[in-house]
Amino acid sequence: MSLIIHYLWLIPAVPLVASLAILSLANAWRRSAAALAVAGQTAALALSAVAFLPTLQTHGFRAVQNFTWFTFGDNALRLGFVLDPLAAAMLLMISLVGLCIFVFSIGYMAEDKNFVRFFAYLSFFSGAMLGVVVANSLLLLFIFWELVGLASYLLIGLWIERPSAAAAAKKAFITTRIGDMGFFVGMLWLYNRSGTLLFYDDGKGCLESAGLAMLGASATFIALLIFFGAVGKSGQFPLHVWLPDAMEGPTPVSALIHAATMVAAGVFLVARVYPLFSLGAINGVTSSLTVVVWIGVTTALMAALIAIAQADIKRILAYSTVSQLGLMMVSLGVGGMAAGIMHLLAHGFFKALLFLGSGSVIHGCHSEQDIRKMGGLRRFMPVTFVTYAIGMMALSGVPFFFSGGWTKEEILHAVGHWPPSRAPYYLMFAGVVLTAFYMTRQIIYVFFGNSRTAAKQAHESPPVMTIPLIVLALGAILLSIVLTPAWPWLHDYLTGESVHFEIGRLIQPMLFVSLALVSAGIGIAVWMYRKAGVQDGDRPADIDPLEHAQPALFRFLANKMWIDELYARTVIAFSWIAALLSDWMDRYFWDGLVRGFGAIGQVFAMFTAGVDERGINTGVDETTVGARGLGRLMSAAHSGQIQIYLGIVAIGMLALLLLYAWLA
Numbered sequence: 001m002s003l004i005i006h007y008l009w010l011i012p013a014v015p016l017v018a019s020l021a022i023l024s025l026a027n028a029w030r031r032s033a034a035a036l037a038v039a040g041q042t043a044a045l046a047l048s049a050v051a052f053l054p055t056l057q058t059h060g061f062r063a064v065q066n067f068t069w070f071t072f073g074d075n076a077l078r079l080g081f082v083l084d085p086l087a088a089a090m091l092l093m094i095s096l097v098g099l100c101i102f103v104f105s106i107g108y109m110a111e112d113k114n115f116v117r118f119f120a121y122l123s124f125f126s127g128a129m130l131g132v133v134v135a136n137s138l139l140l141l142f143i144f145w146e147l148v149g150l151a152s153y154l155l156i157g158l159w160i161e162r163p164s165a166a167a168a169a170k171k172a173f174i175t176t177r178i179g180d181m182g183f184f185v186g187m188l189w190l191y192n193r194s195g196t197l198l199f200y201d202d203g204k205g206c207l208e209s210a211g212l213a214m215l216g217a218s219a220t221f222i223a224l225l226i227f228f229g230a231v232g233k234s235g236q237f238p239l240h241v242w243l244p245d246a247m248e249g250p251t252p253v254s255a256l257i258h259a260a261t262m263v264a265a266g267v268f269l270v271a272r273v274y275p276l277f278s279l280g281a282i283n284g285v286t287s288s289l290t291v292v293v294w295i296g297v298t299t300a301l302m303a304a305l306i307a308i309a310q311a312d313i314k315r316i317l318a319y320s321t322v323s324q325l326g327l328m329m330v331s332l333g334v335g336g337m338a339a340g341i342m343h344l345l346a347h348g349f350f351k352a353l354l355f356l357g358s359g360s361v362i363h364g365c366h367s368e369q370d371i372r373k374m375g376g377l378r379r380f381m382p383v384t385f386v387t388y389a390i391g392m393m394a395l396s397g398v399p400f401f402f403s404g405g406w407t408k409e410e411i412l413h414a415v416g417h418w419p420p421s422r423a424p425y426y427l428m429f430a431g432v433v434l435t436a437f438y439m440t441r442q443i444i445y446v447f448f449g450n451s452r453t454a455a456k457q458a459h460e461s462p463p464v465m466t467i468p469l470i471v472l473a474l475g476a477i478l479l480s481i482v483l484t485p486a487w488p489w490l491h492d493y494l495t496g497e498s499v500h501f502e503i504g505r506l507i508q509p510m511l512f513v514s515l516a517l518v519s520a521g522i523g524i525a526v527w528m529y530r531k532a533g534v535q536d537g538d539r540p541a542d543i544d545p546l547e548h549a550q551p552a553l554f555r556f557l558a559n560k561m562w563i564d565e566l567y568a569r570t571v572i573a574f575s576w577i578a579a580l581l582s583d584w585m586d587r588y589f590w591d592g593l594v595r596g597f598g599a600i601g602q603v604f605a606m607f608t609a610g611v612d613e614r615g616i617n618t619g620v621d622e623t624t625v626g627a628r629g630l631g632r633l634m635s636a637a638h639s640g641q642i643q644i645y646l647g648i649v650a651i652g653m654l655a656l657l658l659l660y661a662w663l664a
Helices: 003-007 010-023 030-055 085-108 115-134 138-156 163-194 209-213 218-233 242-248 251-260 262-272 287-307 313-333 337-364 382-396 403-415 423-447 453-457 463-482 489-495 509-529 545-549 551-558 560-569 571-637 642-663
Strands: 063-072 075-083
Touching: 003 030, 003 063, 003 075, 010 030, 010 115, 030 075, 030 085, 030 115, 075 085, 075 115, 075 138, 085 115, 085 251, 085 262, 085 337, 085 463, 085 489, 115 138, 115 251, 115 262, 138 163, 138 218, 138 242, 138 251, 138 262, 163 218, 163 242, 218 262, 218 287, 242 251, 242 313, 251 262, 251 313, 251 337, 262 313, 262 337, 287 313, 287 423, 287 560, 313 337, 313 403, 313 423, 337 382, 337 403, 337 463, 337 489, 382 403, 382 423, 382 463, 382 509, 403 423, 403 463, 403 509, 423 509, 463 489, 509 545, 545 551, 551 560, 560 571
Parallel strands: none
Antiparallel strands: 063 075
């Protein structure tokens, strides 16, 4: 077993300790706070790289370290840490992408009054997610999972003085807790059936043959309950509503949530407990995996459609994240676990790049986020433009040089071989086209055309912000080297297979299908938005071309399909009515009932007091007086003179003789 497994706990511990240290600093110690945060994240990256090396030496490498947390009776609750290719790859992505976000934040948050607190929360967030990845126990994973939720609440609501930020933080926290309730129930059920929450434990873990054999038919329900937690965390329908509103936090927070930490946790959870989902599979299909597929398909298409009608640069990317997470879930559901995780890793780089790029745009445009007020920024922000374009092409799935192209091609290939239905396969075609469409729309509005209101005073961001963009852009490109079908190193690394280089596999039909879909999306967007921001015939300059062509459809999508309003009129309205009813019951029914019983008690007390004082006490007093008088009378008869006693005896004897004579 590799030595690093004994120190694996240090990877999440270092950022968490850095967070506590930063919290102890005064607001004036801004440089120290940033230095501690970056140093902690750098140490986590270095340790992650060390942990990654042993996994390269052996196919299917896995090392675990379990320990007893506490005992109750004859039972011991054990936790542990695990290192395998899935954990090692996630550790590298989270720590590297997180470090880029940390460095970018130094420039982006330079003038913010919450600078010190922000970096404390940022380190806390990173440490919690790293803990999720290395946990070898579902309970330990759940503990870090909840810490991730707490960190997101603190960061989304960082600008708590803004009502919208406070509301978004509460919405995110409450919505994800709904999913976590299902996760918690599933965890308890799993422990009840298998007797352990350790994933791997010398063949006795809940994901190993002995533990899985004890689950039986309950495995499907346990898997679905755990998946409900992933639905909340990864913003899947119907618990996706919190994720776009999380844009109220600073842009680096959005990048960390959407790329490396929170939303990645749900996809990672499904991948980690995949043996539970696939238990009893027939041709790779189970009931729980089928649910995962259709939830993913619904989410991917719904979010992609909503994204094409948004005007906020960050909100477009937020719905893009929801859509891409749905795509990952589809991949996991059809059995393409490696493809889903590959897309998750690639997505971490190019989505962080896009969010940080949007942050650079917002910074250069003096806090403006409406893409309709931008335009022509490529001339003023060349570094941001080039790196953002790379991220856009990677997200759109442009093949050959961009990582997203290869991972989407891999996912489409996996979905195309799903036995139950071909519908998800063709629906994913629509998702690819829509992604290329809305990202092209965004980049045209922001970087091309005439400079509009916000772009006239735009400027390039400082090097502390542009260098992380360059690093992430290189990552989005260079990662494609290990994703190509010719040398699918990352795929074989995750599956534990031997990798072989074969140039002939580079060209395959699905590659041309992906290229055609992406080209269609980009081409349609260019044709429709080539004159965006300027008057075109009877269309005013400030009206979106799609809105002009289809106003009802555009309004429906711009209002997020009115899903929030639907919740407001159903779930929230029901909760509000239930709260009012509970308040009324508490104020008038239960309070009145308690007061009624109290009044009855008072009446009974008055009655008992009367009986006690006027009846019992008086009777006792009179009896006492009578007894006292009788005592005096009896005491008078006892004078102490013997002749009186003899006289009484004589009289008694005479009375007895007379009685005897009378009876005889």
